[in-house]
Structures are given as structure tokens and as C-alpha cells.
Amino acid sequence: MNQDIIKIRWHGRGGQGAITAAKIVANAAFVSGFSGVVMAPTFGTERRGAPVLTSLQISRQKIYDLSPITQPDMVVVLDHLIIEEVDVTAGLKSGGLVIINSTEKPEFFDFKNMTVATADVTHIAANAGLPRGIVNTGIIGAFAKASGLIGMDILTRAIEDEFTGKHPEKNSLAARATYEKTLVGGK
Amino acid sequence: MHIIESGNVAAASGVKLARVQVIAAYPITPQTPLTERLSEFVDSGEMDAEYIPVESEHSALAVCIAAASTGARAFTATSANGLLYMNEQLHWAAGARLPIVMCVVNRGIGAPWTVWNDHQDAISQRDTGWIQLYCADHQQIIDTVLKAFYLAETVSVPVMVCYDGYILSHTYMPFDVPDQAAVDKFLPPFTPAYALTPGQPANLNTVTLPDIRPDVRGNMAPGYMEIRQNLHADMRDAIDVLADVNKKFETVFGRNGDPYIESYQCEDAEFVAICLGSLSYHLRDVVDILRSQNISVGVMGLRLYRPFPDQAIIDALSGRKGVIVFEKALSYGNQGALYGDIKAALYPAAARPVIHNYILGLGGREIKTDQLVEALKNSCTQADAIGDAPQWIGLKL
Numbered sequence: 001m002n003q004d005i006i007k008i009r010w011h012g013r014g015g016q017g018a019i020t021a022a023k024i025v026a027n028a029a030f031v032s033g034f035s036g037v038v039m040a041p042t043f044g045t046e047r048r049g050a051p052v053l054t055s056l057q058i059s060r061q062k063i064y065d066l067s068p069i070t071q072p073d074m075v076v077v078l079d080h081l082i083i084e085e086v087d088v089t090a091g092l093k094s095g096g097l098v099i100i101n102s103t104e105k106p107e108f109f110d111f112k113n114m115t116v117a118t119a120d121v122t123h124i125a126a127n128a129g130l131p132r133g134i135v136n137t138g139i140i141g142a143f144a145k146a147s148g149l150i151g152m153d154i155l156t157r158a159i160e161d162e163f164t165g166k167h168p169e170k171n172s173l174a175a176r177a178t179y180e181k182t183l184v185g186g187k
Numbered sequence: 188m189h190i191i192e193s194g195n196v197a198a199a200s201g202v203k204l205a206r207v208q209v210i211a212a213y214p215i216t217p218q219t220p221l222t223e224r225l226s227e228f229v230d231s232g233e234m235d236a237e238y239i240p241v242e243s244e245h246s247a248l249a250v251c252i253a254a255a256s257t258g259a260r261a262f263t264a265t266s267a268n269g270l271l272y273m274n275e276q277l278h279w280a281a282g283a284r285l286p287i288v289m290c291v292v293n294r295g296i297g298a299p300w301t302v303w304n305d306h307q308d309a310i311s312q313r314d315t316g317w318i319q320l321y322c323a324d325h326q327q328i329i330d331t332v333l334k335a336f337y338l339a340e341t342v343s344v345p346v347m348v349c350y351d352g353y354i355l356s357h358t359y360m361p362f363d364v365p366d367q368a369a370v371d372k373f374l375p376p377f378t379p380a381y382a383l384t385p386g387q388p389a390n391l392n393t394v395t396l397p398d399i400r401p402d403v404r405g406n407m408a409p410g411y412m413e414i415r416q417n418l419h420a421d422m423r424d425a426i427d428v429l430a431d432v433n434k435k436f437e438t439v440f441g442r443n444g445d446p447y448i449e450s451y452q453c454e455d456a457e458f459v460a461i462c463l464g465s466l467s468y469h470l471r472d473v474v475d476i477l478r479s480q481n482i483s484v485g486v487m488g489l490r491l492y493r494p495f496p497d498q499a500i501i502d503a504l505s506g507r508k509g510v511i512v513f514e515k516a517l518s519y520g521n522q523g524a525l526y527g528d529i530k531a532a533l534y535p536a537a538a539r540p541v542i543h544n545y546i547l548g549l550g551g552r553e554i555k556t557d558q559l560v561e562a563l564k565n566s567c568t569q570a571d572a573i574g575d576a577p578q579w580i581g582l583k584l
Contacts, residue, residue: 023359026191030361037191039359064468065556066354 005036005059006149007069011088012078015048017136020162021078022056024140028150028158029058036063051086058149076143077101078121078135089114099146099182101135106185117146119182121174128174130167137163137171141178152179189363194355197325197362198264198290198348199224201332203234204370205288208259211239211250215269216302217352218292222264244269248276248287255285256391258382260336263287266352267294267301267308274312277345281316281418283392286339286346286377288332289317293464293515294352295550303551304352306463310492310516310524312347316418318425319492321463322350323449325362327490330436330443333365333374337432340377342425344418349492351465353551365440373439422494429491447496448503452478453485458567459504459540461487462513463525466554470513473559482567492525497532504529505536509570511563514577515548522577541570547580554581 008025012018019041026039036059042052055069074097075088082088089098089111099117100109106116121138128138137159144152152175159175160168192200198221202210210229212222228234237254241247244265251261265273270291280287291309295301309319320335322328328350335346350356383389395411402408409417430446437443451471453459460470467488477484487503489496504510510533514523521527526544533539543566548554558580566573 023191026359030189030191035361037359037361039191041357063360064471066358066465066469067554067556 005057005063007072007074008056008058008143008147009069009072009075009088010054010056010078011075011082011086012052012054012136013048013082014050014052016052016078017134018052018076018078019054021076021136021140022054024137024155024158024162025143025150026056026058027161028154031154031158032150034058034060036061038063038066040066040068042068051082053086072096074099074147076139078139080104083109097146099139099142101139101142106183115146115185117142117182117184119145119178121178124178124181125174128177129170130174134174138174138178141175141180142182144175145179145182146184152176189361191359191361192325193220193357193359194325194328194350195221195292195357196224197328198332198350199228200364201329202262203228204329204365204367205262205333205336205374206260206371206376207234207236207262207336209237209239209251209254209261210263211241211247211254211261212263213241213244213247213265213269215244215266217294217304217356218264218266218269218290220356221290221292225262244272245276248273248280248289251287251289252276252280252283252285255280255287255379256283256383258377258379260340260377261285261287262289264290264292266292267296270308270312271296274315277312277315277317279392280345282414284343284418286336286343288335288339288346288348290332291347291349292352292356293349301550302352304354305515305549305551306349307516307549309347309349313493313524316344316422317493318342318344318346318422320346320348321488321490321492322348322355323465323468323488325355325360326442328355329362329364330440331490333370334429334432334436336377337374337435338425338429341428341432342421343380344421344425349464354465363442369439373436426491426494426496445490445499447489447491447499449488449490450503451486453487453503455483456485457483457508458511458563458570459485459487459507459509460511460513460563461489461504461525461529463489463492464515466513466515466548469554469556470559470563472556473563476556476560477564477567480564482564484563484567489525495528495532500529500532501536504533504540506538507540509541509543509566511543511545511566513545513547513559513580515546517546517549517577522575526577543570543573544575544577545580546577552581
């Protein structure tokens with residue numbers, strides 16, 4: 001318990017690849033020296049298209065409590081429409097970070113005492129050559145820019161390792177291009 | 188090499204490294220991704236094994252029994268009602284002394300249906316003659332699968348490797364996947380004392396009479412009761428054999444720990460919490476919180492449940508002020524099965540501690556840290572005031 005754990009909750013839709021995104025960040029975090037990494041998808045009855053969430057905890061030490069996180073430090077939202085269906089900031093710590101795939105600027109979102117970061121991942125990823133709607137690698141670039149937790153070079157490698165044989169370069173390009181275009185708002 | 192993967196993939200990686208020759212399985216949540224991964228290994232040629240899809244869990248174990256009877260290294264995996272459907276074959280595999288290894292991805296039992304975690308499935312099969320090992324994280328899952336084959340083949344008793352459904356099976360964390368060369372050094376190919384071959388047909392495990400009688404060669408053969416006593420004696424020997432297996436594992440892989448009980452903050456602890464599976468790791472955080480409030484408490488995770496390591500339990504718990512048993516299973520109408528086992532083990536102990544029983548997490552009911560803190564703190568501060576009947580954590584009546 002006497003340890004610093006960074007807790008990140010990922011919101012997406014079933015089939016959108018939020019789990020894969022969290023897994024890529026988990027791998028990159030481990031390579032960056034976070035020896036404690038735990039990624040836990042929600043358990044139960046996922047359906048394609050329905051809102052799903054995945055929790056990722058990273059720490060410099062081994063993590064022993066595998067319970068689902070209730071008070072994240074940051075949340076990542078792969079589809080801005082989920083905000084209308086799910087309270088994505090539930091339990092989010094004051095001053096926490098909300099990273100959203102959206103065409104809007106951060107100021108558009110009214111989350112009290114939170115930092116909002118946005119990027120039009122859907123558009124950027126399509127420009128990188130990915131089929132339209134594939135956003136789970138692009139959003140990693142927004143996460144990297146807004147959180148500053150893990151370097152883009154390590155994340156690029158983690159993305160390409162995950163997508164060996166499935167457009168590794170296009171996926172990592174989507175992340176790097178999103179990194180450049182992510183807007184981070186004030187508190 | 189370290190990878191970040193799910194507990195099911197940790198198990199599948201261990202099965203692949205163990206060079207298992209026959210896999211027969213039927214899918215059931217939360218075990219399914221484990222056997223799916225194995226079928227992919229076989230399909231891609233990464234694993235030189237026969238993968239036999241079957242129409243039920245009963246058939247899955249029947250196939251493993253047949254395969255092991257011919258001297259093949261056999262593996263299956265299941266959960267919950269799938270394990271119960273195997274029940275008759277579980278007894279058969281143990282009675283036939285076949286060293287099959289099975290992962291039990293622990294899940295609550297229906298009715299009513301639940302897909303979530305507790306330990307009622309494996310605990311309800313504790314008297315089938317199988318060895319039961321429990322894991323607390325992914326490293327223990329892959330390592331325990333490897334040790335399980337060595338142990339099973341040394342004592343000719345089948346082994347269940349139990350790990351928590353979802354909490355471990357579907358959660359991703361880093362673990363080390365050992366080199367094939369190191370595994371081959373640790374685990375030699377299976378060489379059975381007897382193997383059925385087409386050239387020498389035989390009837391195995393035919394009817395035995397109540398008394399002993401001469402076999403076809405005129406030698407006095409053991410009867411049913413001698414065969415049962417022999418299984419029991421070899422199960423008891425398995426306790427020591429597991430320690431040897433652990434030592435050999437440590438020599439090859441450089442990691443291990445106590446074969447029976449994994450302890451945290453227990454050296455000077457007046458009170459000790461004890462349980463099976465990943466909950467013992469969650470309780471480490473609880474112990475840290477209570478230690479910061481000057482409560483002298485530690486936690487033990489029991490890694491071997493059958494055969495029951497009673498001497499290790501006595502050595503670990505005799506002389507403590509209190510022992511608190513946390514369980515995700517229940518012997519209905521009595522108490523937690525582990526609680527009963529620990530109480531029985533401590534009966535001859537020189538200094539018997541006060542002992543409490545908490546039932547929690549059935550059917551995946553969330554186990555909250557603050558609930559554990561409250562329960563453990565109550566047990567440590569009012570040890571004599573709490574009765575013998577099991578108490579429920581997180582019950583919403």
C-alpha cells in the first residue's frame with residue numbers, strides 16, 4: 001500500500017480495441033521501468049458496440065491488489081459519444097486528466113477541476129492510412145502527450161510489436177501524428 | 188523473457204514449455220482463452236501435440252485418461268460446472284494413478300449461474316485423490332504448471348493447478364517465460380512405469396474383490412483397500428516430494444519460495460491471516476495498513492491444499508494469538524472447508540491460537556480493501572469475542 005500507483009481507466013466500445021491500447025501502454029510502461037503493471041478488463045458480458053472499460057495500473061513496484069480501480073488519476077475515452085452514455089469521470093481524482101477522441105477543443109468539455117486533452121484521432125488515424133474508425137493506436141499518442149508518462153519512442157516500439165503483420169508503421173504513425181496534434185487544456 | 192499477458196496465457200505458455208503431447212478440452216468461461224491459445228499453438232506447429240476437441244468435460248478427462256494410460260503427457264483445463272461434470276473421471280484418473288495435469292480456473296458453481304470467481308469448484312473436489320496447488324499471480328501459474336507435471340509424474344497422482352477466474356485468468360501482468368532449454372533440463376520426458384501398447388493389450392482397473400487374491404501369475408495382488416491405502420500413502424509422500432521439486436526448480440530457474448506457505452510480515456506477527464489464491468496478495472496491502480496502526484499481523488497464502496501440509500501449518504501457526512481464515516468457499520451447513528482443515532491440523536499443536544473464519548467473494552462479489560481491513564482489525568483486537576461460526580464479508584441482506 002505504501003506505493004505510488006498511477007491508475008488509468010480506458011473507455012471504449014466493444015470491438016474498438018481499448019483493451020489492446022491499454023495492453024500496448026502496459027508493455028511500454030514495463031519497458032520504461034514500471035515493474036508493477038496490471039491491466040484488468042471489465043469482467044462479464046461485453047458486446048460489440050456497447051460501452052466497455054479497462055483499468056490499467058502502473059507502479060515502480062509490484063502491485064498486489066488486483067481489484068478494479070474506482071479512483072483513477074486519468075481516463076482515456078476512445079469515442080466522445082460515450083460521454084453521453086457513461087459517467088466517464090466517475091471517481092476521477094480532482095485535478096485528474098480526461099483524454100478524449102473528439103473534434104472539439106478541450107474548452108468545449110465542462111469537467112470541473114479536471115484537465116481535458118483532445119485530439120481528432122478518427123481523422124488523424126485515417127490520414128495515417130488506417131481504415132476509418134481504427135482509433136486505438138492513435139489515442140495512445142494523445143495519452144503520451146497529455147500524461148507525459150511514457151516516451152513516444154518506447155510507445156512506437158510497443159505499438160509495432162503488437163501489430164506485427166497488421167500495418168505496424170501505419171499504427172505507430174497514427175500515434176505519433178496524434179501526439180503532435182493533441183491539445184491540452186487548462187484546469 | 189518477460190511478457191505482459193493474461194493468466195490464461197501464462198498457463199498455456201507453461202503447458203507448451205512442458206512439451207505436453209495430448210490436450211483434450213471443452214471450452215468454459217473463464218478457462219476458454221487458455222485452451223484456445225493451446226489450439227493455436229498446435230495449429231501453428233509451435234507445439235507438437237495432439238489437440239482433441241471433445242463434446243463435454245467428462246470426455247475431455249476420459250481422453251486424457253486414455254492418453255496417459257499409453258504413456259503420453261496429457262493436459263486439460265476447466266472451470267466450475269465443467270469440473271463437476273468431470274467428477275466421475277476425476278476419481279478414475281486418481282485411482283488409475285495417471286499423472287494428468289489440469290488447470291482449474293476457479294469460478295462459482297450454478298445454480299444459479301455465475302461466471303465469476305470463487306473457490307467452490309475446486310474445494311468441492313478436494314476428496315477425489317487429486318493434488319491441488321493454488322497460485323497467487325501469473326509467475327506462479329506458469330511455474331506451477333511446470334512443477335505440477337514433475338510432481339504428478341514422480342508420485343503418479345494427478346494434479347490440479349488452481350487459479351482465480353478473471354482476477355488472474357483475464358488480468359494482464361508481467362511474468363518471466365523461461366527458455367525451453369531450461370525447462371527441458373528441469374522436466375525430462377515422461378517415462379511411465381507401465382504403458383498400454385497395441386502390441387500388448389491389457390485390461391486395466393478391472394473389478395477387484397473385497398479381499399486380496401492371487402493375480403494371473405500366481406502372485407498375491409493388492410485388493411481395493413490396499414490400492415486405496417497406497418494412494419493415500421503416496422499423497423502423503425507428495426508433501427515431501429513437492430519440497431524436492433521446488434528445490435530442483437530453484438536450482439534451474441533461480442526463483443521459488445516455500446513450497447507450502449508463502450508468508451508476508453509473519454516473523455513476529457501475533458495474528459496471521461491465511462487463505463488460498465490471489466486474495467493472499469490483496470491481503471498484503473491490508474497487512475501494511477494494519478501494521479501502520481501498530482497491529483501485529485501478517486498474511487500467509489497456502490500453495491498446497493491437497494495433500495494437506497499439516498506439519499507446515501502447525502509450524503507456521505502454533506503459538507500465534509490468532510489465526511484468521513479467509514475463504515471463497517463453504518462446506519454448507521458447517522463452515523469453510525479450509526477453516527475446518529486448519530483447525531484439525533492445529534488440534535495437536537502445543538499452543539493453539541484463537542481461530543476465526545470469514546466467507547467472502549462468492550460468485551465474484553467484490554472484495555474491498557476497507558472491508559478486509561475492518562474484518563482483520565476486528566479479529567486482531569477482539570479475538571476472544573468472535574465466535575466459531577463463519578462470518579460473511581460484503582453480504583448485503
